[in-house]
Amino acid sequence: MKRLTASIALAALAFLAAPLAGQEIVIGNIADITGGTGDVGKPYAEGIKAYTDYINANGGINGKKIKLLQQDYGYKIPEALALYKKFKDQDKVVAIQGWGSGDTEALKEQVAKDQIPYFSASYSAHLTDPSKSPYNFFCAVDYSTALRGCLKYIKDNWKEKRKPKVAFIYPDVGYGKAPIPAGKAYALELGFEIVGEENVDLKALEATTQLLSLKKKDPDFAWVGGTKPSTSVILKDAKKLGLRTKFFGNIWSADEESPKMTAGAEEGFLFVVGAALYGDKGPGMDVIKKVSGGQLRVSSWIRGWVSMMVMCEVLKVADKNHELTGPGIRKYAEQLNNLNTQGLTAPITYSSSDHRPFTSVILAEFAGGKMVRKGTIDLPRRADWKGF
Amino acid sequence: MSVAHCGDFRQTYQDDRMVLRTRFIRIAVGAFILLLYLSPLVASNYVTSTMTTIAIAVIGALGINVVTGFTGQISLGQGAFMGVGAFACSYFMRVASMPFWLAMPMAGLTAAAVGMIFGLPSARLKGLYLAIATLAAQFILQYVFLHLDAVTGGSNGIASPPPEFRAFSFDGDRSKYYLTITVAIAAVIFTTNLLRSRSGRAFIAVRDHHLSAEIMGVNLFKYRLLSFSVSAFYAGIAGSLWGMYTGYISAEHFTITESINYLAMIIIGGLGSVLGSIFGAIFMTLLPQALTVGTGALADIFPKIGFLIMSFKDGVFGIIVILFLIFEPDGLAHRWRMIKTYWKLYPFSY
Numbered sequence: 001m002k003r004l005t006a007s008i009a010l011a012a013l014a015f016l017a018a019p020l021a022g023q024e025i026v027i028g029n030i031a032d033i034t035g036g037t038g039d040v041g042k043p044y045a046e047g048i049k050a051y052t053d054y055i056n057a058n059g060g061i062n063g064k065k066i067k068l069l070q071q072d073y074g075y076k077i078p079e080a081l082a083l084y085k086k087f088k089d090q091d092k093v094v095a096i097q098g099w100g101s102g103d104t105e106a107l108k109e110q111v112a113k114d115q116i117p118y119f120s121a122s123y124s125a126h127l128t129d130p131s132k133s134p135y136n137f138f139c140a141v142d143y144s145t146a147l148r149g150c151l152k153y154i155k156d157n158w159k160e161k162r163k164p165k166v167a168f169i170y171p172d173v174g175y176g177k178a179p180i181p182a183g184k185a186y187a188l189e190l191g192f193e194i195v196g197e198e199n200v201d202l203k204a205l206e207a208t209t210q211l212l213s214l215k216k217k218d219p220d221f222a223w224v225g226g227t228k229p230s231t232s233v234i235l236k237d238a239k240k241l242g243l244r245t246k247f248f249g250n251i252w253s254a255d256e257e258s259p260k261m262t263a264g265a266e267e268g269f270l271f272v273v274g275a276a277l278y279g280d281k282g283p284g285m286d287v288i289k290k291v292s293g294g295q296l297r298v299s300s301w302i303r304g305w306v307s308m309m310v311m312c313e314v315l316k317v318a319d320k321n322h323e324l325t326g327p328g329i330r331k332y333a334e335q336l337n338n339l340n341t342q343g344l345t346a347p348i349t350y351s352s353s354d355h356r357p358f359t360s361v362i363l364a365e366f367a368g369g370k371m372v373r374k375g376t377i378d379l380p381r382r383a384d385w386k387g388f
Numbered sequence: 389m390s391v392a393h394c395g396d397f398r399q400t401y402q403d404d405r406m407v408l409r410t411r412f413i414r415i416a417v418g419a420f421i422l423l424l425y426l427s428p429l430v431a432s433n434y435v436t437s438t439m440t441t442i443a444i445a446v447i448g449a450l451g452i453n454v455v456t457g458f459t460g461q462i463s464l465g466q467g468a469f470m471g472v473g474a475f476a477c478s479y480f481m482r483v484a485s486m487p488f489w490l491a492m493p494m495a496g497l498t499a500a501a502v503g504m505i506f507g508l509p510s511a512r513l514k515g516l517y518l519a520i521a522t523l524a525a526q527f528i529l530q531y532v533f534l535h536l537d538a539v540t541g542g543s544n545g546i547a548s549p550p551p552e553f554r555a556f557s558f559d560g561d562r563s564k565y566y567l568t569i570t571v572a573i574a575a576v577i578f579t580t581n582l583l584r585s586r587s588g589r590a591f592i593a594v595r596d597h598h599l600s601a602e603i604m605g606v607n608l609f610k611y612r613l614l615s616f617s618v619s620a621f622y623a624g625i626a627g628s629l630w631g632m633y634t635g636y637i638s639a640e641h642f643t644i645t646e647s648i649n650y651l652a653m654i655i656i657g658g659l660g661s662v663l664g665s666i667f668g669a670i671f672m673t674l675l676p677q678a679l680t681v682g683t684g685a686l687a688d689i690f691p692k693i694g695f696l697i698m699s700f701k702d703g704v705f706g707i708i709v710i711l712f713l714i715f716e717p718d719g720l721a722h723r724w725r726m727i728k729t730y731w732k733l734y735p736f737s738y
Contacts, residue, residue, distance in 0.1 A: 033698045042695060049694075071684040072698040074676075077641045081634060082438060082677050085561075089433040102640050105545050109635040113559070126544055172534055174543035174640060 024067045025315060025324065027052075028087035029097040035075025036202070037100050039228060040252060040300040044121055045070060047304025048097050050291055051312070061315045069093065077106045088114055095119070095311060095329055097304075101175045104136065111135040115326035117314075117333065119307050121300075123251065123274075124178045128355040129387030130334075135326070137333060139307045139341075139348060140274035141361050143175075143250055144182035144388060147223060149361025149377040150248045150270065151183065154221055155190045156377075167196035167214055167245070169207075169234060170225030176202075179250070182388050183223060195219045202230050207237045215243050224249035231269075232261040239265040246270070255298045259369040266366040270374065273364045275302040276344045277371060284309075284342030306344050310357075313339055346376075354386055407580055424569055433561040437633075438677065440565045443572035444629050445669035449653040450579045450662065451622025456651065457660035458583065459615035460595030461510055462519040465503075466623050466650040468529035471642030473499040473624025474631040475533065475540045478548040488551030488558075488632070492571075496624035502529070503620020510612040514598075526644050533639035545638025548631035558632070568629050575622060579662050582618070591615050595660075656712055658719025667720035679705055 029048055032041030052068040060066060069091055073079040080103035087093045095117040098104050104122040111118040112135050119137045120127070125144035127136040141149070151166070158164050166187055170176035176199075187194055196217040198210035211234070214222065222245045224231050231253040238245065248270040256278065258266050276285055278297045288297060288305060297305075317332040318324050334355075338347035346358040359381050363374040398404040408414045428436045452466045477495035480486045486494065506525035513521055533540045540546060550559040551567065558567055582588045590611045593601035602608050631637045649672060657668020679701045687694030716723055730737065 033695055034702050046695065069684070070687070070694065071680055072701060073680070074702060076645070076676070077638075078441060078673075079676055079680060082441065083680065085434045085437045086681070089437075089561075102638075105638045106634055106636055106641065109547055113635070124544075172531070174534075174545070174638060177534070177543035 023064045025061055025064050025319075026067045026069065026091055026093045027095055027097060027311070028083070028091060028093040029068055029070040030073050030080050030083050030087075030099055030103050031070055031097075032075045032099045033072040035073070037075055037227065040255070040298075041075075041099055041121075043298050043301035044099065044304035044307075047297070047301040047306075048308045050301075051305045051308035054287065054291055055308075055312050061312060062319050064319065066312070066315075073099075073103060075100065075102055077102050080106060081110075084110065088116060094324055094326060095315070097307060097311065098122070101173075101178075105174065108133050108136060115330070117311075117326055117329045119311050121303065121307065122175070124174070125182060125356075125385075126178070126387050130353060130355050132387065133355075135330060137310075137350065137355055137357075139310045139345065139357050140251060140303055141272065141358065142356060143179035143225075144385065145356070145359050145379060146250050146272040146361055147179040147183035147225075148186045148379055148385075150223070150250075150272065150363065151187055151190055151192065152377050152379065153270070153361075153363055153374070154248065155192070163191055163193040164221060165195045165217075165219040166192045167194070167198070167217060167219035167222040168225065169198045169200055169210065169214070169222055171202045171204075171230060172199040173202065175252075176225045179225065182385070200226060200230055200234055202227055204230050204233050207234045208241065211237050211241050211243060214245070215241060219245050221245065222247050224253050227252045228254060228258060228261065232258060232266070235262050235265040235269060252300075254366070255300065256296060256371060257298060259366065264369075266369075268365060268367070270363060270365045273299055273362045273371070273373075274345070275299060275306050277364070277373070278302065280343070282343030284344040287342070288344075302344060306341055309341060309344075310336075310339065310348055354381070356381065356386065359385075421573065424573075425566070428562045428565055436565045437561045438673070440561070440568045440633055442670050442673045443565070443568040444626050444633060445650075445653065445673050446572045446666050447575045447622055447629065448626035448650050449657065449665035449669045450575050451619040451626065452650045453654045453660065453662070453665045454579065454582070454591070454622065455507075455615045455619035457654055457658075457664070458588065458595060459591040459612060461507075461612055461615065462515070462651075463522045463616070463619060464519055464644070464647050464651065465506060465522040465525035465529070466619070467642045467644065467646030467648075468526045468533075469499045469503050469620040469623035470627035470630060470646065471529060471533055471637075471639065472502050472620070473627030474548065474637045474642070475546070475627075476624065477628035478546055478631055478637060479539050481549050482547075488628075489553075492625060492628040495628045496621045499624025499627065500617040500621040503623070504613055504617040507613045507616025507620075510616065511609045523644070526647055530639060530643060533642065540637075540639060543639070545636060545640075548635055548637050550635065551632060559635075564633055568633070571625060571629060575625070576662060576666070579665075583662070587611065587614060592660075652709065654719075656709065656716075656719060658721030661719065661721040663724060664719045664721035667724065671720060675708060676701075676705060 031045035032038050052066050056065050071083055073083055084107055098118050098120040101122040104120040117135050123138050123140050123142045125142040127133050128142055168180055196214055198214055200207045200210055224234055224247050231249055251272045251274045254271045314329055314333045318328045334350050334352045336348055336350050338349055340347055346360045348357040359379045361377045364371045365374050408417055455461050455463045473495040476498040477491045480491035480494050509521035510518055550557050558564055590606045593606050594611050598608055653668035653672045656671055658664025683698050683701045687697045
């Protein structure tokens, strides 16, 4: 008898669950919580989760709830691949929120073949060319454009007669190397003199050798293409060695927590911020402030939030047109025209021939341990820059 | 006859040549292989592709077991040799427009040649010193992967086209599985036989006591070098299959972590054992996935501390590996033998 009741209950549950499941949109998230990039990966994943909770509590996707499957892959490619297969075959996700260059590059071909839109936090410019990676999207300025924006800003503020001397410091990995050719080409175009190039590993604990060699070449400016830990190592060692160079870095090189690691050496460091900063004004930030209860959220958290927000906006349109499939999501994502992210980023536009979300670069600088905005550089959407 | 003599009796030459000695074992192994081939018909694509990664890991683990388990030379370059194979295979297919069937063995040979070059220090170095020399191989090759843009696509990586046979393209999970498992079975058979050959016995002699081996007339340098190149050949094949499996190869995969992973596989599975390579590969592939799924499910139940639970994953992985080394120092293959012996004598054990 007990068994009978149990099976009836189970059947009833299954019956009840079936229409409920139809009201859910399953999104996978391949996140790095514990791996090499976990310091920024964790807040990014938290941002994604926070936005999902927020939208589910505020009407969902036209009434449908999002079921977010978040899993850690520890920045290990085989685990990302395994997770992807699981998401695709078992959980039947319609789209994926990914993370860094490791998983994004490894899955690029597969998501294209399986037609699963993949929103990443790897902002390599070559992902913006839909003829090569049709299902990859991201919601921040790409690395190459970021570097170009910095160079433009520096050149615009350069007062002396001679050519400014620039050097490039980056880790010898895909992420670090990605924007360098574009940066060099644009530096020459703008009339910089390129004086040097050094490799500092992402896990470096000191950079004196590289910086001593750089000191001899005496650049006015040096690009730092690392992540927070390696950037703080470079800044500290540069201060110790007394370099007069002004450093500037990309989107992952610094955030609100950097001054804790650099203890003053970050003063004057110019870098790209991908989204609005915590505490800015605007409707988007007001929501974040409310959700976070006034607790500081670092910029990678906000980028995760924005990435999920953009995905949800696309899902809403796709759902309305009853095309909640991979190709449908791609189609409506590519129709996004100046999507307003409530002031959190520049308006986002994708097209079927160009996945660059926008080409404006927000710059900030450290002054007295605080991030101070230095303005926005608007670059043209040049065709020869697409995917480069 | 389905029972063997108690002890290692081999009375005829034919008997001596047999790998599977009783009818029961032959049937069991046959059934297992049949099961491997039939499983994709019922298993989900996810399970099938997991089995594909296991099969690839088996090939790589067999390779490192040849050099480390059988010849006693620690190699920390297996991951990089896999990379050589993967990039070479893709290069041969794209640029020389070779079919996969030719490109894969060619990639294996390329990796073997590279492995031989980096095996050269084994002429003079032993033990930890050699391990460090192979570590250099790892880093040098990683550098090459990032900078030989024409072949490897540099930091962007490069596409690896799927194998084709006439009009059929191996780009589904099942077809990839069938291809990989066939190569893996071939690799297992080849390794088992290699160990019974003149070269295989020489490998073991070099490992057990290199001085005695040399006095007996084993050319130490030749066999060390041979074992390095055989090992790298396996890695090259595994790398080609990995490229086929992912469709895309980037230098970020073939790092020191991957090399150490392979070393861990054979230590956990059992050094110097073909079966150990298989067990180790299964264990090291499934454990992280099981932990990911397990912690993910737990995090779903306790969403408040979800991220905290996920952070435990690596720690748990480490603890499990350490516990294995403490309680199974001879590897899973040894435990398997113990279980077999137990059941052989059941219920009348000594």
